[in-house]
Amino acid sequence: MFEITAENGRARCGVLRAGGHSIETPAFLPVATKAFIKTLTPNEAKETGVEAIIVNALHIYRKIFDAVVERGLHDFMKWDGIIFTDSGGFQSIKKFPARITDDGVLFSMPDGNQEIFTPEKSMEVQRAIESDFLFALDDCPSYPYTRRRAEEAVERTIRWAERCQGERNFAILQGGVYADLRKKCAREIAEMDFFGFAMGGLCIGEPKEEMHYMVEVTTPLLPEEKPRHLMGVGSPEDIMACVKKGIDIFDSAFPTRNARHGTIFTSHGKINLGKGNVRGDAIDEECNCYTCRNFSLDYLNYLFREKESLGMRLATIHNLAYMNDLMTKIREEIRG
Amino acid sequence: MFEITAENGRARCGVLRAGGHSIETPAFLPVATKAFIKTLTPNEAKETGVEAIIVNALHIYRKIFDAVVERGLHDFMKWDGIIFTDSGGFQSIKKFPARITDDGVLFSMPDGNQEIFTPEKSMEVQRAIESDFLFALDDCPSYPYTRRRAEEAVERTIRWAERCQGERNFAILQGGVYADLRKKCAREIAEMDFFGFAMGGLCIGEPKEEMHYMVEVTTPLLPEEKPRHLMGVGSPEDIMACVKKGIDIFDSAFPTRNARHGTIFTSHGKINLGKGNVRGDAIDEECNCYTCRNFSLDYLNYLFREKESLGMRLATIHNLAYMNDLMTKIREEIRG
Numbered sequence: 001m002f003e004i005t006a007e008n009g010r011a012r013c014g015v016l017r018a019g020g021h022s023i024e025t026p027a028f029l030p031v032a033t034k035a036f037i038k039t040l041t042p043n044e045a046k047e048t049g050v051e052a053i054i055v056n057a058l059h060i061y062r063k064i065f066d067a068v069v070e071r072g073l074h075d076f077m078k079w080d081g082i083i084f085t086d087s088g089g090f091q092s093i094k095k096f097p098a099r100i101t102d103d104g105v106l107f108s109m110p111d112g113n114q115e116i117f118t119p120e121k122s123m124e125v126q127r128a129i130e131s132d133f134l135f136a137l138d139d140c141p142s143y144p145y146t147r148r149r150a151e152e153a154v155e156r157t158i159r160w161a162e163r164c165q166g167e168r169n170f171a172i173l174q175g176g177v178y179a180d181l182r183k184k185c186a187r188e189i190a191e192m193d194f195f196g197f198a199m200g201g202l203c204i205g206e207p208k209e210e211m212h213y214m215v216e217v218t219t220p221l222l223p224e225e226k227p228r229h230l231m232g233v234g235s236p237e238d239i240m241a242c243v244k245k246g247i248d249i250f251d252s253a254f255p256t257r258n259a260r261h262g263t264i265f266t267s268h269g270k271i272n273l274g275k276g277n278v279r280g281d282a283i284d285e286e287c288n289c290y291t292c293r294n295f296s297l298d299y300l301n302y303l304f305r306e307k308e309s310l311g312m313r314l315a316t317i318h319n320l321a322y323m324n325d326l327m328t329k330i331r332e333e334i335r336g
Numbered sequence: 337m338f339e340i341t342a343e344n345g346r347a348r349c350g351v352l353r354a355g356g357h358s359i360e361t362p363a364f365l366p367v368a369t370k371a372f373i374k375t376l377t378p379n380e381a382k383e384t385g386v387e388a389i390i391v392n393a394l395h396i397y398r399k400i401f402d403a404v405v406e407r408g409l410h411d412f413m414k415w416d417g418i419i420f421t422d423s424g425g426f427q428s429i430k431k432f433p434a435r436i437t438d439d440g441v442l443f444s445m446p447d448g449n450q451e452i453f454t455p456e457k458s459m460e461v462q463r464a465i466e467s468d469f470l471f472a473l474d475d476c477p478s479y480p481y482t483r484r485r486a487e488e489a490v491e492r493t494i495r496w497a498e499r500c501q502g503e504r505n506f507a508i509l510q511g512g513v514y515a516d517l518r519k520k521c522a523r524e525i526a527e528m529d530f531f532g533f534a535m536g537g538l539c540i541g542e543p544k545e546e547m548h549y550m551v552e553v554t555t556p557l558l559p560e561e562k563p564r565h566l567m568g569v570g571s572p573e574d575i576m577a578c579v580k581k582g583i584d585i586f587d588s589a590f591p592t593r594n595a596r597h598g599t600i601f602t603s604h605g606k607i608n609l610g611k612g613n614v615r616g617d618a619i620d621e622e623c624n625c626y627t628c629r630n631f632s633l634d635y636l637n638y639l640f641r642e643k644e645s646l647g648m649r650l651a652t653i654h655n656l657a658y659m660n661d662l663m664t665k666i667r668e669e670i671r672g
Contacts, residue, residue, distance in 0.1 A: 313645070
């Protein structure tokens, strides 16, 4: 299911397979937190090169569980590709207050009732919706945290990981910005029976250098042959740097959120749309995406000035195509 | 450019041609007021069967005139089909206060400067952006209006129509809900050199029966061989009724605005999306649009519950396909 096809220093190329689909790594996964990539149809996403996405299992469970279980998540959202599901702590999102206890993640349903995701319940939900790759339930402290809180999270994450093992499952590694905690967590969980290992609790407010250093010290402790996922990292610069430290898979809302807010990535830098002074024909001469093939920069900028959702969509398509081009180039560079 | 191909009572079928494109009438035109059909790409609209749209020339002039003149409106918005342009009174829209004087429509530019659309200026702008069918500048009183105001509007509309004649131009007929004023306006303008005749100032708040009666008394006064447009009318029931009174072309935001607000038209009635009790697989068994072919009612309803713009788009596609099917059926019925 995961095969390494090339190596270059600590960077690797690989192929990840599931359910008749495959993705080449290093890969970037856009988020479809609520079972949709905001503004896009599944086909539009696939046309940009996206082959795998990540959905939040807790969201699905709270909002639309029955209809999703009935059809399976792939059919429900018509995603003909690989689906990763995040176990869904969500403790850092203010308007959706979930609380961590030793038993699991406590949250309120839309009707106000309290429920709990134990490690077992989280895996059961992810299996029920027919996820391709499941994530263990973890304790992810929100930033800023004390060392004491980071220690507690590591202990709990290790205990829970034992109860979330499985052949299609990724463990999540915590440890805050403390190298010793990151290492301890990685060493203990690396021994367990997981398909792959994900680093969590990064890119949530800590300085960039600390994030990079945590990746640096963790990847050498993980089994060579298994895929490594870095959660929440999605800027082109961070991805390029972390591939060199041995990361295979990234997921983040960064390119799509930027697009909806009018920031597009191009071969000649970022463009902030919706301003009066943005003028021109080609959006990005080096891009061959649907947006660049069909529309002018003048028109795209005008759509943002008018706050028209078509603009957000066209920008999302472009940024995802940009990410796809970036990952292709990264893989070519690794292969040499 | 307009040819009647079948008649049935006062109802007619025809073909309207411009710039290498043609539409069959009776036809429904979705609005692309600001040079986009809200939420849709041009291709998506065309796939629903849309062949002609209507854009507001005053909006273009205020917001993005230079870039549009540079490319022509078709290329700017990538619309490979027929474009009608409304002359753009806009006196009834509160947040965009335009004022009518004997000279023309007075409005403020985004920079605060006042400008005026005289009849000549309005035609010049519509020609400059390369509209296929231009609308004369008219005086459209906002509802409710006094008889005195309706009389004034008719006088002014007739005077201005004389200055807006042209072989690709539609006159606009006013007269409020007063049959004698409607008739007077129609009789005088019918003599002028226009490509077609549009009824304006209806469906703006007056009782439905009055709207229908105004259409009833007006169409017999218009030249048989020329196309008749009813502005702002777009509900399936009103369209069916007014086709029988001899109307060939309709434009309205009704189907697209309803879609964005979660109301879709189906072969078994309206569905209000975004509610907890909407469940099911097929959206409309009799519809073959992109939305119905690809997504379940459960998923579409869920997108509306989550206020996701993809939902508004899929609903817009469906409602426009519904309108296209309706117009096809209407034409078939006329042909018998």
